[in-house]
Amino acid sequence: MKNHNPKEILSNNLNELISKKRKSQADVIRDLGIPEATIRSWFNGEKYPRIDKIQMLADYFNVPRSRITEEQTGVMQRVSNLIKVPVLGLITCGEPILAEENIEEYREEIADLLPTGNIFYLKTRGDSMTPTIPENSFVMIREQSDVEDGEIAAVLVNGDEETTLKRVKRQGDIVMLVADNPVYPPYIITKDNPARILGKAIKFSADL
Missing domain, CATH: 2.10.109.10 (Umud Fragment, subunit A)
Incomplete structure (x- = not known):
């Protein structure tokens, strides 16, 4: 069942990305220079960042913005989108x-x-x-x-x-x-x- 809560989707994606990239929330706080409370609110699904901060996160993880903001629905769907x-x-x-x-x-x-x-x-x-x-x-x-x-x-x-x-x-x-x-x-x-x-x-x- 799809999750329509943007904050929860963003939170899930961010937590998945730091796990895949072998980073921690502390790394993101230090590397981006954003206040700890702000970063933790994004990762906990409490707040949603502005578009410039979403782009900053996308650049940091080397992924498109959609990987930050959109629900990931499985490998089979993504594989069909090849360039x-x-x-x-x-x-x-x-x-x-x-x-x-x-x-x-x-x-x-x-x-x-x-x-x-x-x-x-x-x-x-x-x-x-x-x-x-x-x-x-x-x-x-x-x-x-x-x-x-x-x-x-x-x-x-x-x-x-x-x-x-x-x-x-x-x-x-x-x-x-x-x-x-x-x-x-x-x-x-x-x-x-x-x-x-x-x-x-x-x-x-x-x-x-």
């Missing part, structure tokens, strides 16, 4: 990221489980991000021009001729691209050695 996410090859200098000439193939994903924004895949070549990301994995990227310190990003380097996946780390005024494989030295971004962030790595998958 094709492009897998990019060589990204052409000066062209939009999702330009047709950059697309090698597509991978199908369940629409309701995707984060908001423009999404694309990159296939890893090499072992610079092992063991975190295995070789020949498909890494989902959400297009954005910057990431938080320590997050993994898709970055254009070598005069916009090469795309790499690295952690973006900052030490004062110094910005570095750091591999998880310690064999690889960090890439220091300078005026003579520029780089441009294409987007944030969301997850990876691999074909058997």
